[in-house]
Amino acid sequence: MRRSRPLSEQDRSLWAAFARHIKPLPGRAMPVAPLAPTITPPPAPVVVVAPMPPSRPAPPAPVAIGAQPAGLDARRWKELRRGRLRPERTLDLHGRFAQEAHGAFHAFMAGAMADGLRCVCIITGKGSGEGGVLRRELPHWLNGPGLRGHVLAVAHPHRANTGSVHILLRRVRV
Incomplete structure (x- = not known):
């Protein structure tokens, strides 16, 4: 038999927020709902600016038949x-x-x-x-x-x- 892990406080509050919108079966009482869930936003990502790699030469412009290219006298x-x-x-x-x-x-x-x-x-x-x-x-x-x-x-x-x-x-x- 597998043991289930206990629910965290955040899991319980999420379930309670969901269960609040459910109508209980006849003869059953609605469990006491905890406060609205408090979901903390994840921390902002840390942006690391890496140094620029050495610049590579740009690829040459496409050649066209009959068009004078740059660099030709x-x-x-x-x-x-x-x-x-x-x-x-x-x-x-x-x-x-x-x-x-x-x-x-x-x-x-x-x-x-x-x-x-x-x-x-x-x-x-x-x-x-x-x-x-x-x-x-x-x-x-x-x-x-x-x-x-x-x-x-x-x-x-x-x-x-x-x-x-x-x-x-x-x-x-x-």
Whole structure:
């Protein structure tokens, strides 16, 4: 047989406050109710202000095709935008499925960064109607967490040719 623990004073006062609203059965008397329950509020939490951790560098702003990024001088941007900055390597994704193109793109970019290339060209094709799937997906791939910090600027080499982009990569600091 299990022993029940005795009720605390607070438990008794809570029960009495509840029982006060109950009508007793015929022939039974209402027990004498203690005073209204006195519930003490819990103590206020102690707020400890920890020292600020060392600040981390803010993530770079998303790259947009055809928008001059901060930190790139006007002359270099003009060369990239007008196609005068020649790409050192080209990847043609035209006609590939998105999943295959995604893998090829990341392998190509990893190789370009490992070789210390400065400018590369990606050909997605113009697509039909609103534009191709690859053309729409490329900005998302460029802004991915593993690649965004390495991409400095992206532009179409000519206004009429929206099926390819030149990507200017950040210099590798040694």
